[in-house]
Amino acid sequence: MREIFRRFWPDARPYKGFFLLALVFVALGPALQAVEIYLYKILVDDVLVPRDFEPFIWLAAAYIGLNLLGGVIGFFDEYMSTWVTENFLLKLRTRVFGHLLKQSPDSLDKRRLGDVLARLGGDINAIETFVFSGIQEGLSQGLKLIFFTGALFFIDPLLAAMSLVAAPLFWFVARRFSRVIKEVSREKRRRSGSLNAVAEQSLANLALVQTSNRGSDEMKRYEEEGKAIVEASLASTKLNALFAPLVNLIELVGAMVVVGAGVWALSSGRLTLGSLLVFLTYLTQLYGPVRALSELINDLFSASAGAERIIELLDEEPAVADHPEAAPLGDVKGKIIFESVSYTYAGATHPAVDDVNLELDAGKTLALVGPSGAGKSSLVKLLLRFADPQSGAVRIDGTDVRDATLESLRDSVGVQLQETLIFDGSVRDNIAYGRPEAPQNDIEAAARAADAHDFVERLPQGYNSVLGSRGRSLSGGQRQRIALARLFLHDAPILVLDEPSVGLDASSATRTLEPFQRAMAGRTTIVISHNLLTVTDADVIAVLDEGRIVEKGSHDELLALNGTYARLYATHSKPERGILKEVGA
Secondary structure, X not given: OHHHHHHHHHHHHHHHHXXXXXXXXXXXXXXXXXXXXXXXXXXXXXXXXXXXXXXXXXXXXXXXXXXXXXXXXXXXXXXXXXHHHHHHHHHXXXXXXXXXXXXXXXXXXXXXXXXXXXHHHHHHHHHHHHHHHHHHHHHHHHHHHHHHHHHHHHHOHHHHHHHHHHHHHHHHHHHHHHHHHHHHHHHHHHHHHHHXXXXXXXXXXXXXXXXXXXXXXXXXXXXXXXXXXXXXXXXXXXXXXXXXXXXXXXXXXXXHHHHHHHHHHHHOOOOOHHHHHHHHHHHHHHHHHHHHHXXXXXXXXXXXXXXXXXXXXXXXXXXXXXXXXXXXXXOOOOOEEEEEEEEOOOOOOXXXXXXXXXXXXXXXXXXXXXXXXXXXXXXXXXXXXXXXXXXXXXXXXXXXXXXXXXXXXXXXXXXXXXXXXXXXXXXXXXXOOOOOOOOXXXXXXXXXXXXXXXXXXXXXXXXXXXXXXXXXXXXXXXXXXXXXXXXXXXXXXXXXXXXXXXXXXHHHHHHHHHHHHHHHOOOEEEEEXXXXXXXXXXXXXXXXXXXXXXXXXXXXXXXHXXXXXXXXXXXXXXXXXXXXXXXXX
């Protein structure tokens, strides 16, 4: 718990002054409550027993004044506490989210998205319990203990000493239960993350689930994870259900002992009726804080399970980061060099990129071809610094990309991924994602260059039309052209095109490739493609296999070699018969 507090207290420092003010309000509450209870002794001994109405007037005024003051203090306590905790949670969530955004895509892909989202939610709330709520609750209940215990000793020291015998029993029971509760809570949080992950996977791939008739199977998977949460919740409830009766029994036994001793003191004349009644009132109020502190310990152990999951995320360092001497890339011309580059993924037995040497002059086009898993995408990841090579260097205009700031590097490279990424936002938001401040004229010019303006104008709200999740209201070609407009607006000197025609029919591919060719004009371009018919005009074609370059040259040069490229090209250039023709339709 000390480690959790140490790790996250820095996030609370900006709110330290407000938090201390909130603690002042927290402290005033128990003090007023102790005074209100003591007034009851005066009411009994000076008003009810002697049947004297005169003191009642100032007692009533005191009660009303204390109640109003308590209401004001309670309001500021509640408001200040909420302001501090919500701002702390926002700051911490933003820090954790920012840390996740710095992770490489490969690293984040290893985690289930639903589990990550669960950590950003409930698990971060658990940390607030340690840094703010736990302290406030502990201080409030601790001060109640001090004030009420002081009042007990003020009324009758001997009776007060007897009443505190039960306190160690509360502590012992709480300690016995707390560690078991922590383990159960950790399992419950883990299962909640798994449940979110199943839902996210199924709903994100709803079309596949439905066309494969796997709805019942996905429901069963969801139900199985839900059953595990039910089991963990029942285990937690069982522990709490056992804890509560034990505490009640300890409280009851302690109270009965004190009541017996108090009645004896009253009968002997050592206590007045008002003193005994107020003593018993303080005693009942005293057991509440003792119980609350015992439960707070259990809550802290439970919350620590969530805090540990956040620490696990934060302890995962980004695969790449700017080193202290990193400098922005200057005016990028676009010359790219892969210099004896090798890279092996964590846990892999063979390198994804093995001693690759490539040189591409500014404004030229490089095509990377080869079978799946040959290392084409891995080379691009090294260029974008999603990972750094274990040996060799990737250079832009002679500068090792590791010596450039990540922001300037990625500003200099426009990327069109194989999966066309569309956000749940307007057409304008999607095109201007890399330049949110771009004026409407520039956005429309980029759309025209990408051959997207006409169909965007036909949408119900034009550029303000919301595209929905992943742009599923658009066709594949339309999504490609929206993404291409984003590239035009980015206006980077280097382009990376990953399978630009994948998933498109012949007509859509032809229409989409034309604006792609306009985007490539005058820019250094790397094209990844399995379809060799789309890369014949590239200045340099590199054929990769198992991470190595096996052939390199222009289209005509590679055909003349009559090697791997020539065989692949011959396969691609054969007329396609079509599915219907093959089955005799």
